[in-house]
Amino acid sequence: MKLKVKAKASGGVVKVKMLIKHQMETGRRKDKKGALIPAHHLTEITAEYQGNKVFSTEVGPGVSKDPFLAFYFKGAAGESLKISAIDTAGETGAVDVTIK
Amino acid sequence: MKFSRRKFFTTIGKGAACLAVLSSLPSVVWAKWNNTAFTATDLATAIEAKYPGLAIEDSDKVSLKAPAIAENGAVVPVSVKSDLDNISSISLFVVKNPSPLISTFNLSEHSVADVSIRIRMGTTSEVIALVEADGKLYRATSTVKVTIGGCGG
Numbered sequence: 001m002k003l004k005v006k007a008k009a010s011g012g013v014v015k016v017k018m019l020i021k022h023q024m025e026t027g028r029r030k031d032k033k034g035a036l037i038p039a040h041h042l043t044e045i046t047a048e049y050q051g052n053k054v055f056s057t058e059v060g061p062g063v064s065k066d067p068f069l070a071f072y073f074k075g076a077a078g079e080s081l082k083i084s085a086i087d088t089a090g091e092t093g094a095v096d097v098t099i100k
Numbered sequence: 101m102k103f104s105r106r107k108f109f110t111t112i113g114k115g116a117a118c119l120a121v122l123s124s125l126p127s128v129v130w131a132k133w134n135n136t137a138f139t140a141t142d143l144a145t146a147i148e149a150k151y152p153g154l155a156i157e158d159s160d161k162v163s164l165k166a167p168a169i170a171e172n173g174a175v176v177p178v179s180v181k182s183d184l185d186n187i188s189s190i191s192l193f194v195v196k197n198p199s200p201l202i203s204t205f206n207l208s209e210h211s212v213a214d215v216s217i218r219i220r221m222g223t224t225s226e227v228i229a230l231v232e233a234d235g236k237l238y239r240a241t242s243t244v245k246v247t248i249g250g251c252g253g
Contacts, residue, residue, distance in 0.1 A: 013212055026220075028198060043133040054210040057217075060138040062194060062202035064175045064218040071205070072212035 001085060001093030008100045009077040016047065016055075017070045020085055020093070026061035040088055042067060048082040049075050075099060137201050143193060146201040147230070150191055151237055156230065159184070159238035164229040166242045170221060173246040179216035180205075180240070184233040187213045191232075196225035221246045 002021040007014050020042065027039025039061060047055040054073045075081070077099050084094040140146035147156075163181045170176045180190050190213065192202040197220070205215045213231070221227075224245045231238045 026198075049210065052208070052210065054208050056206045057215075058133055058138075058204040058206070059217075060199060060201055060203060062197050062199065062220050064220050068177075068216075068218045070179075070216040072214045073208075073210045074212065075210070 001087070001091055003083055003085060003093050003095040005081070005083050005095055005097045006100075007075075007081050007097050009075060012074055012076070013072050014075040014077075014081070014099050015070065015072050016081065016083075018045075018068070018083060020045070020067050020069075022066060022085075022087065024061065024063055024065045024067065028061070042085055042087045045069065045083065045085045047071070047073070048084070049073065050079065134204070137204075139199055140201065141199060143195050143200045143228075146193060146199070150201060150204065151230070151232060154232070154235065154237045156237040156239050159231075159240065162229055162231045162238050162240035164227065164240040164242045166227050166244050168243075169245045169247070171247050173221040173223070173248055175218050176221050176244060176246070177216065177218050178227060179214070180229045180231070182213040182231050182233075182238070184213070184231060184238060187211075187231055187233045189232045190215060191230045192217070192219065193228040193230070194219065194221050194225050195228065197222050 004019040007016045022042050025037055025040040029037045031037055041061050042059050045057045046053060055071050079099050080096050081099055082096050086092045137146050137149035140149055161182055161184050165179045187207050190205040193200045194202055202219050203217060221244060226241050226243050229240045
């Protein structure tokens with residue numbers, strides 16, 4: 001799982017933008033033979049800052065393929081931010097970024 | 101090798117203890133993904149599963165930004181802002197999607213209530229943002245016209 005995260009601080013508030021590469025299969029699509037493609041999508045994305053969980057998102061199949069997500073939290077430049085994600089198959093991905 | 105009944109149970113017990121320790125190790129604690137709410141096929145059931153028994157009122161303190169017309173239902177940018185106090189979560193619903201609950205944002209005291217995400221919409225529908233603050237739900241609604249659906253099938 002590939003996560004691309006950008007975090008930028010201004011005025012005590014950090015803006016986080018992320019793009020996660022994931023097919024977000026809904027479980028409703030059919031393949032060429034007419035068989036249902038099983039659901040395989042992200043379920044949760046979490047942000048950790050200074051050991052605290054500052055933000056988390058539960059997502060369902062209604063989120064677009066290769067999800068884009070943006071949120072704000074109170075933090076400072078130079079600190080590190082950890083973003084982790086997990087999907088229905090239990091696959092996880094995580095990335096540490098330094099807040100600019 | 102023959103296992104006695106007692107040995108069998110102590111071994112199982114040790115194994116379970118090991119598993120319990122192992123599963124508590126990861127640094128990220130995943131909240132339980134609310135399967136009932138995400139698989140519900142109508143709005144009322146989804147909201148009830150997500151926020152059981154909470155009263156809903158329309159509020160102008162919740163701002164939901166969504167395009168009036170989306171050419172491609174597979175990628176519809178939506179953002180929610182609010183200046184309410186003590187917000188614990190924000191949820192997005194698309195009324196006419198096969199499963200209306202799209203996502204839930206769980207906020208902490210460090211968060212700022214301003215989130216953006218790209219969602220899928222099967223057809224022209226109302227999009228609802230519910231903001232949970234102080235045990236009440238505040239609602240904002242917006243209608244998005246979809247020219248090409250994005251739910252596959």
